[in-house]
Amino acid sequence: MARALQLAEQGLYTTDPNPRVGCVLVRDGEIVGEGFHARAGEPHAERHALAAAGDRARGATAYVTLEPCSHMGRTGPCADALVDAGVARVIAAMEDPNPQVAGNGMARLATAGIDTATGLLESDARALNPGFISRMTRQRPFIRIKIAASVDGRTAMASGESQWITGPAAREDVQRLRARSSAVITGVGTVLADRPSYTVRPAQWTRADYHRQAGGQWVRQPLRVILDRTLQTPPDVPVVSAPGHCLLVAGEQHPGRQNALESAGAEVMLLPASGSGIDLKQLLIELNRRECNEVLVECGATLAGAFVREGLFDELIVFMAPALLGSSARPLLGLPQLASMSEKVALKWQDVRQIGDDLRLTLVPA
Secondary structure (H helix, E strand, C coil): CHHHHHHHHCCCCCCCCCCCCEEEEEECCEEEEEEECCCCCCCCHHHHHHHHHHHHHCCCEEEECCCCCCCCCCCCCHHHHHHHHCCCEEEECCCCCCCCCCCHHHHHHHHCCCEEEECCCHHHHHHHCHHHHHHHHHCCCEEEEEEEEECCCEEECCCCCCCCCCCHHHHHHHHHHHHCCCEEEEEHHHHHHHCCCCCCCCCCCCCCCCCCEECCEECCCCEEEEECCCCCCCCCCHHHHCCCCEEEEECCCCHHHHHHHHHCCCEEEECCEECCEECHHHHHHHHHHCCCCEEEEECCHHHHHHHHHCCCCCEEEEEEECCCCCCCCEECCCCCCCCCHHHCCCEEEEEEEEECCEEEEEEEEC
């Protein structure tokens, strides 16, 4: 199963909106076939493993990181393929949270006389697909907030200058976070101040089997989402013109600005306003409708603080640089003043590690 999880991880950047899944077939103590799901519309992990095993799949044990599907999607049910191949046993790391499957795959195998078991290395399997699990069980994406800050918790100078707080290794690590995400959310203030593109750019960490090139562009770029209540985004900024799809979310109608942005290639959507911004809960409903699994929030203190304040985040990643920016620099998060310690936002440490010269702090809600 550990090998199956390693295989599943090879689809980390490419399977959207499907889950990352690996499969290993074993007979008489020997691996006879293995595979992983690479892209939506292409064969699932079980079918790759069965194809590799051929006749040796008969009587084998299948180790799969997610319960085999039992419904007709872009491809046929994997449970049926395992039955037809004559496997003797199927061990799944976890049940599929998709209501269309949710135990039906294992039940179909058991009805066919195949020995089944679930739960082996389940926590590892769940960690591989936080977004897919969130979308299927909570009807919203997994929200990951990324912040670059100094040791004194500052994210930009008072003037707004922020490039670069952290070093190149940390910025490359952010590329990995971006590449695994279905969408990247930012605010118009960040777009105007930094003119980012929010695209995934090839680097040392990319592997040929993670990406294919078409016309010199990476096949899968995350959806770029700009929250811009009054549509102040200029049509010529990189985030609009870069490869991939750009969605501007407005809270008011401005037909002239909308036409200019749409002519530049962006999509413009109107969602309810909330205070001075966009209703974030309605935004997540829309991203869920678009089958977004993991969403990376890369923005300034105000928008990041809004996600935290409303409890709409699952992971907070702070890249902390060994530098001091001073008390007049901009804060880590824009949160309201708290009157007592009982009002604090409690977090739990999940991971701390050094990335180049910086620290990467990963925290989750307590």
